[in-house]
Amino acid sequence: MLVGAYYYPEHWPREQWERDIGNIAKMGFDFTHFGEFAWAFMEPEEGKYDFGWLDEAVEIASKNGLKVIMCTPTPTPPAWMAEKYPEILLTNTDGRIIRHGTRQHISWSSTKYREFTEKIVTKLAERYGQDERIWGWQIDNEPSHYGLKEDYGDAAQVRFRQWLKDKYQTIERLNDVWGTKFWSEVYSNFDQVRIPNEKELVLFVNPHAMLDFKRFTASECASFVSLQYNILRKSILKEQWITTNFMAIYDAVDPKLNDDLDFITWTKYPVEGFNQGIGEQGFRRGLPYDVGFGNDFFRPLKGKTAAMELQISQVCWGEYNPRMYPGARRLLLYHVFAGGNSFVCSYRFRQPTFNYEQNIIGMVGTDGVTPSDGGEEYMAFIKEMKTLQDNRPKATKKPESYFKRKSAVIWSFDNIWATDYQKHTTQWSYRNHHAGYYNILKSFGCPVDIIRDCDDFSAYSVLVAPAQELINTELIDKFSKYVKNGGHLVLTCRSGAKDQNGHYWEAKRAEPIWELIGAEIEFFDNLPGNCWANVRFGKQDFKWNVWADVLSPHKDTAVLATYVDQFYQGKAAVVSHKYGKGSVTYIGVETSGNGLERAVLKHIYNQAKIPIEDYPNGVIVDWRDGFWVAMNYSSEPFEVAIPKSAEILIGQKTLKAADVVVWSE
Numbered sequence: 124m125l126v127g128a129y130y131y132p133e134h135w136p137r138e139q140w141e142r143d144i145g146n147i148a149k150m151g152f153d154f155t156h157f158g159e160f161a162w163a164f165m166e167p168e169e170g171k172y173d174f175g176w177l178d179e180a181v182e183i184a185s186k187n188g189l190k191v192i193m194c195t196p197t198p199t200p201p202a203w204m205a206e207k208y209p210e211i212l213l214t215n216t217d218g219r220i221i222r223h224g225t226r227q228h229i230s231w232s233s234t235k236y237r238e239f240t241e242k243i244v245t246k247l248a249e250r251y252g253q254d255e256r257i258w259g260w261q262i263d264n265e266p267s268h269y270g271l272k273e274d275y276g277d278a279a280q281v282r283f284r285q286w287l288k289d290k291y292q293t294i295e296r297l298n299d300v301w302g303t304k305f306w307s308e309v310y311s312n313f314d315q316v317r318i319p320n321e322k323e324l325v326l327f328v329n330p331h332a333m334l335d336f337k338r339f340t341a342s343e344c345a346s347f348v349s350l351q352y353n354i355l356r357k358s359i360l361k362e363q364w365i366t367t368n369f370m371a372i373y374d375a376v377d378p379k380l381n382d383d384l385d386f387i388t389w390t391k392y393p394v395e396g397f398n399q400g401i402g403e404q405g406f407r408r409g410l411p412y413d414v415g416f417g418n419d420f421f422r423p424l425k426g427k428t429a430a431m432e433l434q435i436s437q438v439c440w441g442e443y444n445p446r447m448y449p450g451a452r453r454l455l456l457y458h459v460f461a462g463g464n465s466f467v468c469s470y471r472f473r474q475p476t477f478n479y480e481q482n483i484i485g486m487v488g489t490d491g492v493t494p495s496d497g498g499e500e501y502m503a504f505i506k507e508m509k510t511l512q513d514n515r516p517k518a519t520k521k522p523e524s525y526f527k528r529k530s531a532v533i534w535s536f537d538n539i540w541a542t543d544y545q546k547h548t549t550q551w552s553y554r555n556h557h558a559g560y561y562n563i564l565k566s567f568g569c570p571v572d573i574i575r576d577c578d579d580f581s582a583y584s585v586l587v588a589p590a591q592e593l594i595n596t597e598l599i600d601k602f603s604k605y606v607k608n609g610g611h612l613v614l615t616c617r618s619g620a621k622d623q624n625g626h627y628w629e630a631k632r633a634e635p636i637w638e639l640i641g642a643e644i645e646f647f648d649n650l651p652g653n654c655w656a657n658v659r660f661g662k663q664d665f666k667w668n669v670w671a672d673v674l675s676p677h678k679d680t681a682v683l684a685t686y687v688d689q690f691y692q693g694k695a696a697v698v699s700h701k702y703g704k705g706s707v708t709y710i711g712v713e714t715s716g717n718g719l720e721r722a723v724l725k726h727i728y729n730q731a732k733i734p735i736e737d738y739p740n741g742v743i744v745d746w747r748d749g750f751w752v753a754m755n756y757s758s759e760p761f762e763v764a765i766p767k768s769a770e771i772l773i774g775q776k777t778l779k780a781a782d783v784v785v786w787s788e
Contacts, residue, residue, distance in 0.1 A: 174250050474487065
């Protein structure tokens with residue numbers, strides 16, 4: 124796996140470039156990364172371009188044996204553009220135009236901004252598209268609007284209406300899908316439709332309009348990225364690849380829509396002061412779900428992925444910004460490696476001495492030369508990569524038991540948008556619900572793909588579809604076919620209640636999935652945050668208060684767990700039945716710490732005779748290209764069961780906090 128570092132020649136005096144880029148090479152890095160925030164330097168005045176400085180930087184990198192990723196600068200338009208053409212700017216929910224002075228403050232829907240984008244990307248493609256020193260291209264940077272998420276400006280209004288016309292064809296069809304009979308919302312024509320905005324309304328946004336606006340926003344982002352891809356691909360060498368880096372676990376845009384890219388990369392900062400991690404010092408290491416999600420969500424999109432932006436050390440935007448635990452960067456790097464990534468790049472080589480991100484630690488400190496603790500760990504990792512390369516097995520036979528338990532978890536943006544808007548309980552979180560199941564599968568030592576419901580299910584022994592509230596008959600048939608052919612399907616609470624437009628079925632609750640799950644769903648319940656109830660699996664009780672579907676099993680359906688209390692004491696909470704060659708299990712409750720979910724999933728794998736491991740929370744073991752990699756995110760030591768015949772290449776079998784061990788068999 125190749126390793127690189129971001130460098131910004133425009134931030135530093137010209138006389139320091141030789142030293143800095145030379146030091147990137149001396150530290151062992153394979154590549155560097157230029158240009159994504161440099162539009163003001165590329166086009167200092169409208170129509171006047173300057174690439175001379177960038178030519179020099181590319182030449183210095185080449186002289187030092189570094190590959191170059193060239194980026195389009197579209198997250199950061201110059202001040203002259205925003206001043207002369209304010210229609211390029213984003214508008215927030217209050218109707219306020221977001222002004223120049225940061226990044227990603229532009230409207231993807233602006234025709235004028237797309238014109239300027241076409242011009243600058245064309246100029247870059249003409250200058251560097253046939254340059255063999257350019258390894259690949261990154262479009263934009265973390266395409267999103269960050270905390271604002273959506274654009275409420277005039278250009279977005281126009282394009283949203285056109286998007287709706289294209290989708291629905293007639294206003295009658297839109298009225299039907301949006302349920303506008305309610306509160307007399309009925310529209311006579313598309314020009315009456317406005318972007319759903321709670322700041323403009325006395326009460327709540329129409330949930331069907333909101334769902335469509337979320338879909339439209341994701342589509343606008345994808346269209347903006349594809350615009351640049353098409354320009355580049357016409358002019359550049361076929362050997363030069365094109366990607367962009369989406370942020371892992373971000374629900375405003377949908378990377379799946381950019382299937383035109385050669386592959387898709389991701390960004391993640393696991394230690395950013397927003398979670399406690401695992402154990403007393405876990406907040407200094409982050410959660411394994413963060414990097415794991417990046418690996419397993421982005422890799423299945425195109426069959427390969429890379430981490431374009433990974434944390435080096437302290438950041439500056441968290442609720443608090445702690446020092447990272449010794450070894451934590453190396454831990455993250457090995458997790459990226461174990462997840463099958465082609466390369467990893469980190470932000471950034473030099474710690475900036477100015478502006479908002481001046482407290483983000485780089486590979487070297489503010490003097491420009493002294494390696495930080497993060498830089499030291501990166502150098503150690505690069506040396507270890509060379510060790511693995513030198514010891515790469517000549518034949519890499521896939522371990523049979525490991526791949527026998529290959530599993531998938533479905534990720535659905537529609538269901539995020541739908542359930543997180545109509546939560547029914549403030550405690551509901553699709554992401555947390557999804558993470559619980561993903562973490563359980565990783566604790567079983569499963570190779571996991573995070574997939575979409577439109578993907579092929581046949582490669583997976585177990586398929587988990589969390590909170591699949593929005594569903595259609597085609598997907599139900601697809602689930603049925605998967606199970607009949609021998610797959611083991613797990614559906615969880617909230618599933619099957621609505622169609623893809625967010626309408627409840629004109630039937631009993633979730634009735635279209637009753638045959639599939641072998642049970643009826645009578646009703647659901649939520650409890651106050653300070654109130655707990657119990658559910659029993661076997662002889663063990665588990666606490667819950669977020670969500671409970673109360674089930675009535677069919678004749679041949681086994682009841683695995685029941686509610687211990689409340690007025691529905693004794694009713695089924697978890698059911699399972701055989702279906703064709705496989706099985707379907709419905710887990711109707713979310714428990715504290717996911718203890719019941721873990722016990723039920725273990726039962727499913729055991730019943731299916733699928734071998735699994737039993738790793739403690741925070742220990743991850745993956746296999747890649749003939750290497751086993753074990754990592755410890757927890758605070759407790761763990762001894763890895765490594766066969767006596769295996770060769771340990773990196774580390775030792777007793778893992779301390781943030782430790783890694785790599786072996787081959």
